[in-house]
Amino acid sequence: MADDKVYKNYINGEWVDSVSGATYENRNPADNRELIGLFQKSNAEDVNNAIVAADEAYKKWRLVPAPKRGELLFKVAQKLDEKKEMISQDMTREMGKIIKETRGDTQEAIDMGYYMAGEGRRQFGETTPSEMRNKFQMSIRQPMGVCAMITPWNFPIAIPSWKIFPALVCGNTVVIKPATYTPLSVLHFMEIFDECGIPPGVVNMVTGSGSSVGEPLMNDKRVRLVSFTGSSEVGSLVSQACAPDFKHCMLEMGGKNGQLVMDDAKLELAIEGALWGAFGTTGQRCTATSRVIVHKDVYKEFVERFVERAKAIKIGNGLDESVEMGPAVSESQMNTVLEYMQIGKKEGAKMHCGGGRVTGGDYDHGWFTEPTVFSDVTEDMRIFQEEIFGSVTSITVCDSLEDGINKLNNVVYGLSASVYTQDVNKAFTAMRDVYTGIFYVNAPTIGAEISLPFGGTKATGNGHREAGKQALEVFSEWKAVYIDFSGALQKAQIDEFEIE
Ligand code: NAD
Secondary structure, three states, X not given: OOOOOEOOEEEOOEEEOOXXXXXXXXXXXXXXXXXXXXXXXOXXXXXXXXXXXXXXXXXXXXXXXXXXXHHHHHHHHHHHHHOHHHHHHHHHHHHOOOHHHHHHHHHHHHHHHHHHHHHOOXXXXXXXXXXXXXXXXXEEEEOOOEEEEEOOOOOOOHHHXXXXXXXXXXXXXXXEEOOXXXXXXXXXXXXXXXXXXXXXXXXXXOOOOHHHHHHHHHHOOOEEEEEEEOOHHHHXXXXXXXXXXXXXXXXXXXXXXXXXXXXXXXHHHHHHHHHHHHHHHHHOOOOOEEEEEEEHXXXXXXXXXXXXXXXXXXXXXXXXXXXXXXOOOOHHHHHHHHHHHHHHHHOOXXXXXXXXXXXXXXXXXXXXXXXXXXXXXXOOOHHHHOOOOOOEEEEEEEOOHHHHHHHHHOOOEEOEEEEEOOOHHHHHHHHHHOOOOEEEEOOOOOOOOOOOOEOOEXXXXXXXXXXXXXXXXXXXXEEEEXXXXXXXXXXXXXXXXXXX
8 A cells, every 4th residue: 555655657677756856646536635646747757758768668669579479468467466455545546436447447357458468379370372483472560669648547557458468578668657546556566577478668657647648758759659548639639740751540539329218128137237337436437328318108117217326326536335325526627527417407408306415524525527418408408518527418309210320420539339238130230230349138238348449530630540450550650561482573463474
């Protein structure tokens, strides 16, 4: 445990203070009297030191056989597993989500470690027949160099693991800037790399703000790729920073995910799914169910039963195993959510429960917001269109499958969606016609697994995917190789080949 401790940056295999000499406080959002620790308030010079280390380490790391790199990742995954409870408890303390969910977050990193360790023995390329005699051709993957990672606070270890493991197994080196609110989880990750004997400079962590650490990192010419997860606003800045140097840029951004409930759905299942999707992680998931679109024939019943259940959610400190929903991550996040509750009311949506901060006793020391349900939400309302990232969900009526699908699609984002129906034809139609990166049938909009590609369309992403074997596409580049063993000059597309 970590009370009143000063935590350092991890650069070139050493724990070092920022050259700024300054630190910032990280406090528990469920009880802001608790100081989690002091973290380095780093600047451009620290970023430079980390990039120098990563650049130097790359020369050797890229030549370590990929299966060996994989074996090291396997050890890291084992160590994460051994330390799972400690990491998860600290994550709940620094981020607020309930302990069951932080265990899930850590488990996702473990799963990703084992998965990517296996990729050390795959990373398949292709061989294809040549048009010429006595010529061999194949494609191979090559690493890229220093990869920069800028990560959000809502999945403090899972998201860094989605980036770091595939980057390393492909032979790249890493500089990560964790979210300002959740550096401790990434620091534990670094401790494990260190204990497992990762060579100095292969992974580096620099803590601090977006402007003083993120910006110099994404603007540095020695960085070959920036992998970013966060808001679409900052993602756009990352993309612009990468453009002048043609840096690769992987963006995973916001969502406004919808669950469609058809008239033939198992209603209890759909209600449970929407509750978990909307209020799990206090609604602070990129895949959160912030819209529920319900067929008119079951709308009234759905709203009544859903609201009753939302009212009963137990709110509190996530370390208490019986608590179902923790606080917002910060005061400013809480204020944003409270503001959206007012916006919904002003727009004329019907608020059934919630609408404010949870106060009284210990709650006064945390950033707790009530589970809030709006119905009669229309497509023109901001609460239908904008990402809220908190304990608010909106219910909208639809009168057919086609209407429901149109409503699911009618937002700028395209991360996740789901349909509840017992009709296989409706399920497949929705699967085909909803334009998102992730789609569920009879399950909520949250709950992705690491072996399939993760990411979204439209304002959610720029076409790349994390996780699964698709992650290798992000962290390696293809090289096409031709070997002519004919002993003569053969000209592709020009020489005629005669069949003898
Ligand atoms: P954010 O965009 O505010 O911050 C993300 C990261 O960018 C942080 O590390 C932050 O310090 C850094 N940053 C901020 N300003 C920067 C700048 N000017 N230059 C460089 N870096 C900068 O997002 P957040 O509040 O941490 O996370 C919430 C957002 O993340 C939501 O929009 C959510 O949907 C999104 N998210 C998306 C996914 C996904 O996979 N699609 C997953 C999780 C979260």
